[in-house]
Amino acid sequence: MATEWDNIIGHDWAVDVLRSAIEYDRIGQAYLITGPEQVGKTTLAVTFAQALNCQSAESTARPCGTCRSCTLIAAGRHPDVQLIEPEISSRGKASIKIETIRELQRGLQLAPYEGRYKVAIISNFDAANQNAANAFLKTLEEPPEHVILILTATEADVLLDTIRSRCRVVGIRPIPTPAIRHALTTRWGITADDADKLAHLADGRLGWAVTAATHPDLLVMRQTQLATLQEILAGNRVARFQSADQLAGKPESLPVLLQLWISWWRDVLLLATGDQSDALTNIDYLGQLATLAHRLTPDEALIALNATKNALWQLERNANTRLVLENLFLKWPNATEIVLG
Ligand SMILES: [Zn+2]
Structure with a gap:
């Protein structure tokens, strides 16, 4: 059955891990998705959030991509799914502040508004300073029921041991050049010559290739x-x-x-x-x-x-x-x- 998982390119292993967690009802409360910049970590996290809250009756059809829940999540407007990204300071330093974490934590205490789960995705958690990371640890240690936490980072070992050890780590790798080339021509309609050049320059980062094309x-x-x-x-x-x-x-x-x-x-x-x-x-x-x-x-x-x-x-x-x-x-x-x- 075609699902939104099919739109994830080059990360079959990670998709299998997340999809089977839902199919066999063995969903962890905290995940850490690691991989290089622009390789598709946040896309994977958002698709997982869709699968968790998809309203399709058949669990194998999730995420359907068309129900109210899937559509709202894709648009970043689902009341139970929050995506937090680092703030960039005027000096260009990326950071996740303790106030942001505290606000997130207050929201997570509430029951889901309309979804099955409340999902918090924190992109580039490596940008969290020590205070923010320590504050977040409390939520990782005892997540409220119905809460799923998904962190992304370039490498697991830049995070505190205490954070990493409480997450299921899903590592994703750079995407092979032919897979990027194929995706650029078939999904984004880019000409073969441009796709070939961009696929090489992308160095495994599909996100970069797609952005560079436009x-x-x-x-x-x-x-x-x-x-x-x-x-x-x-x-x-x-x-x-x-x-x-x-x-x-x-x-x-x-x-x-x-x-x-x-x-x-x-x-x-x-x-x-x-x-x-x-x-x-x-x-x-x-x-x-x-x-x-x-x-x-x-x-x-x-x-x-x-x-x-x-x-x-x-x-x-x-x-x-x-x-x-x-x-x-x-x-x-x-x-x-x-x-x-
Ligand atoms: Zn759906």
């Missing part, structure tokens, strides 16, 4: 971010410190920036080791990637890749932004002749 500014931003990388590679020590200082002033941009740079160095490594496979992400920069890969040994490419991954890891754990970037840029090779177009 917002060309995302692609322009990506070019700027790769130009920044080129400037740093061409720069001396002093110039690199200046770049670190400038970028540290825009902490909100760093997760996306570092993810892109990780994909860049992974491509360089693939080419440096002679792998010409379909696995390349930044296919529109093949010339520059190949030039860089030719100049570096696989070991040098690997050092740059690992240093970039490590920098992202440290920033997610609130290390000093400027120091992390300075250390990173000193580990990158010099490459003055690589001019990105």
Whole structure:
């Protein structure tokens, strides 16, 4: 039977876990969905909320996507389903505040208004500060009856042990390039050529690909971010410190920036080791990637890749932004002749 689950692309395992929990009436009270940015965590959580409250008589037909409950949830207007997303401060820092958690908790004390369950989805729970996380712990320890809590985060291990251990963890992975390409052409009507390019650049993030298809500014931003990388590679020590200082002033941009740079160095490594496979992400920069890969040994490419991954890891754990970037840029090779177009 066709359900809204069929619209979830590339996460069959996670869908099976959540769907069978409902089918066999073994629903947990708290879930933690983990996976990279824009890979579909919140979509999965919302679909689960629909399945929990769908009014279709047949449990295997849930979520039907057409009943009052499914429609209201999809529109973000169901009285019993709340989606909380981090606030972004004027300095660009994402946070979930303790007041937000307290307000949510007051609402959860009330019985469902019209649904089977009250569902609270908290996106990017990693943005909750210590106070907010601790306040939320009380709800996780003793959730009111009829309450289902769904948290999402990039990784389980950035959360407090006490939070993680009370949730059923559902990990989702980047979506393979062919699955993104297929979804873009069949569901979003994007031409084969554009779909192919976007599917590669998406690096496993269907959400990014769909957004980029309708917002060309995302692609322009990506070019700027790769130009920044080129400037740093061409720069001396002093110039690199200046770049670190400038970028540290825009902490909100760093997760996306570092993810892109990780994909860049992974491509360089693939080419440096002679792998010409379909696995390349930044296919529109093949010339520059190949030039860089030719100049570096696989070991040098690997050092740059690992240093970039490590920098992202440290920033997610609130290390000093400027120091992390300075250390990173000193580990990158010099490459003055690589001019990105
Ligand atoms: Zn329904």
